[in-house]
Amino acid sequence: MQKNKKSSTAVKWLLISVCLVFVFFMLILPLITVITEALRSGWETYQKAITDEYTLKAAGLTIEATVFAVLINTVFGVFASWAISKFHFKGKKLLTTLIDIPVTVSPIIAGLIFLLTFGRQSPIYPWLQDLGLQVVFAIPGIILATVFVTFPFISRELIPVMEAQGTEEEEAAALMGAGGFAIFRKVTFPHIKWALLYGIVLCTARAMGEFGAVSVISGHLRGKTNTLPLHVEILFNEFQYVPAFAVSSLLVIMALIVLIIRSVVEYRGKKT
Amino acid sequence: MNKAKKKVIPGFGLSMGVTLAILSLIVVIPLASLVLFTAQMDFSEIIEVITRKRVLASFYVSFITAVIASLINAVMGVILAWVLVRYDFPFKRLLDGMIELPFALPTAVAGIALIALTADTGAIGSFFGQFGIKIAYTRIGITVALIFIGIPFVVRSVQPVLEKLDYSYEEAAGVLGASKVKIFWKIIFPEIRPAVFTGFGLAFGRCIGEYGSVVFIAGNMPYETEITPLIIMSELQEYDYTSATAIALVMLLFSFAVLFAVNMIQARSTKILKGGNK
Numbered sequence: 001m002q003k004n005k006k007s008s009t010a011v012k013w014l015l016i017s018v019c020l021v022f023v024f025f026m027l028i029l030p031l032i033t034v035i036t037e038a039l040r041s042g043w044e045t046y047q048k049a050i051t052d053e054y055t056l057k058a059a060g061l062t063i064e065a066t067v068f069a070v071l072i073n074t075v076f077g078v079f080a081s082w083a084i085s086k087f088h089f090k091g092k093k094l095l096t097t098l099i100d101i102p103v104t105v106s107p108i109i110a111g112l113i114f115l116l117t118f119g120r121q122s123p124i125y126p127w128l129q130d131l132g133l134q135v136v137f138a139i140p141g142i143i144l145a146t147v148f149v150t151f152p153f154i155s156r157e158l159i160p161v162m163e164a165q166g167t168e169e170e171e172a173a174a175l176m177g178a179g180g181f182a183i184f185r186k187v188t189f190p191h192i193k194w195a196l197l198y199g200i201v202l203c204t205a206r207a208m209g210e211f212g213a214v215s216v217i218s219g220h221l222r223g224k225t226n227t228l229p230l231h232v233e234i235l236f237n238e239f240q241y242v243p244a245f246a247v248s249s250l251l252v253i254m255a256l257i258v259l260i261i262r263s264v265v266e267y268r269g270k271k272t
Numbered sequence: 273m274n275k276a277k278k279k280v281i282p283g284f285g286l287s288m289g290v291t292l293a294i295l296s297l298i299v300v301i302p303l304a305s306l307v308l309f310t311a312q313m314d315f316s317e318i319i320e321v322i323t324r325k326r327v328l329a330s331f332y333v334s335f336i337t338a339v340i341a342s343l344i345n346a347v348m349g350v351i352l353a354w355v356l357v358r359y360d361f362p363f364k365r366l367l368d369g370m371i372e373l374p375f376a377l378p379t380a381v382a383g384i385a386l387i388a389l390t391a392d393t394g395a396i397g398s399f400f401g402q403f404g405i406k407i408a409y410t411r412i413g414i415t416v417a418l419i420f421i422g423i424p425f426v427v428r429s430v431q432p433v434l435e436k437l438d439y440s441y442e443e444a445a446g447v448l449g450a451s452k453v454k455i456f457w458k459i460i461f462p463e464i465r466p467a468v469f470t471g472f473g474l475a476f477g478r479c480i481g482e483y484g485s486v487v488f489i490a491g492n493m494p495y496e497t498e499i500t501p502l503i504i505m506s507e508l509q510e511y512d513y514t515s516a517t518a519i520a521l522v523m524l525l526f527s528f529a530v531l532f533a534v535n536m537i538q539a540r541s542t543k544i545l546k547g548g549n550k
Binding site for chain 1: 280281282283284286287288290291294295298299300301302303305306309348351352354355359361363365367368369370371372373374375376377378379380381382384385386388389394395396419420423452477478480481482483484487488501504505508513516517520523524527528530531535
């Protein structure tokens with residue numbers, strides 16, 4: 001018996017060390033690399049790189065696209081989870097599958113389908129031209145592609161929470177005469193706020209960092225339709241390594257903030 | 273009963289309307305336009321494009337690297353989930369939090385970080401270089417990038433199943449004299465198997481389509497390290513939308529097949545989680 005216990009302790013620490021080594025080399029080392037490469041030529045070069053005119057423009061565009069994409073996805077996520085978790089209807093399975101599709105679609109294909117829908121070879125292109133709407137190689141295209149790649153993020157966080165909560169409280173509120181929005185605000189929202197916050201944070205992170213889809217649809221006009229990740233690629237391909245890593249470090253900081261919020265949300269979620 | 277329930281809570285019409293409108297604009301219409309665009313092409317034309325040697329080679333490279341990366345992630349994912357559920361140790365919360373990093377970190381950043389590490393001058397690249405192993409600009413490099421991308425999938429699907437697992441069967445088996453290895457394979461593994469497959473499928477689906485993290489480390493040599501998303505990208509840069517769409521269609525059908533398989537397995541996995549019949 002004693003021997004058995006000893007060997008299982010050995011197994012335990014062996015497995016833990018395997019995990020720590022794996023996570024160190026695969027996850028932590030890349031993060032450290034970004035920071036050290038960014039600061040390689042000193043703090044001043046770093047500051048110069050992240051306050052560069054093109055970087056600021058790219059950051060502005062990234063924020064613009066992210067805000068719109070997250071707004072659209074939040075509206076969609078809340079309405080879709082409400083419909084899916086509070087009602088019974090036919091075709092629910094099909095609906096959830098359709099919502100999940102964007103995750104399995106390659107980002108390149110995500111960009112391509114919007115190129116085909118709104119680009120020059122599309123049947124509605126002349127019509128868009130008459131309206132003076134430029135979608136492809138412009139900001140609306142970037143927003144659409146970003147919404148696509150982050151599509152299920154919020155509803156996926158909300159649906160399990162709302163399903164677990166059930167419909168009894170809402171039914172009671174409705175029977176007492178509360179309107180739809182009042183029920184949502186007073187009854188449902190307190191249950192889902194942490195899940196919603198986490199969904200929004202996750203969505204924001206992916207939206208800011210999306211590369212492939214945006215790369216296809218943006219047309220790479222420097223200073224005009226360049227988001228931060230595309231700016232990183234351009235700098236890197238121009239062998240401007242320090243600025244490339246400096247811009248990347250901004251995105252790393254953002255990723256770390258997301259992870260911290262995730263832990264907080266999980267902790268809060270377990271407590272309630 | 274059911275009908276009455278439907279009417280009590282308001283907002284069904286509005287929420288379904290908003291859901292379907294946004295879903296159509298973002299998902300259904302764009303995907304339909306891809307199908308529409310291919311419908312205008314000759315079938316023989318599509319076949320000609322997707323059987324080009326360079327395209328076939330890219331399918332092979334994408335497939336083989338994604339399979340190897342997802343297999344490694346399946347094994348490491350089970351170990352990570354096991355360690356996180358069953359053991360207590362310092363920095364456990366940090367480890368748990370870090371698992372999600374590949375979801376949060378932009379792929380382009382991951383790409384340039386990995387290339388900086390694995391290039392001949394990088395910390396890991398120079399180490400393996402001594403033994404004549406090149407990582408950057410080879411298929412090994414692609415696999416490394418895909419491992420990075422796929423880490424969270426298996427861990428996050430196995431972890432909840434492992435947490436719900438009843439200890440009493442293991443104890444019973446232990447009392448009856450089964451070895452630890454035997455307990456794992458005969459009692460624990462059958463329970464987590466659907467979750468492992470689900471995680472593997474999700475990681476595999478993601479890896480097949482991955483672009484951002486791979487593009488820097490791959491070197492993009494035709495026939496050698498050119499993955500399918502890269503071929504689509506280069507066709508697009510030459511404004512050859514026909515070829516790009518034909519190749520994209522193959523990829524899309526493939527990832528739908530993966531999604532379908534995952535959903536089938538997930539249905540079973542949820543049953544176990546919710547405590548239904550196994």
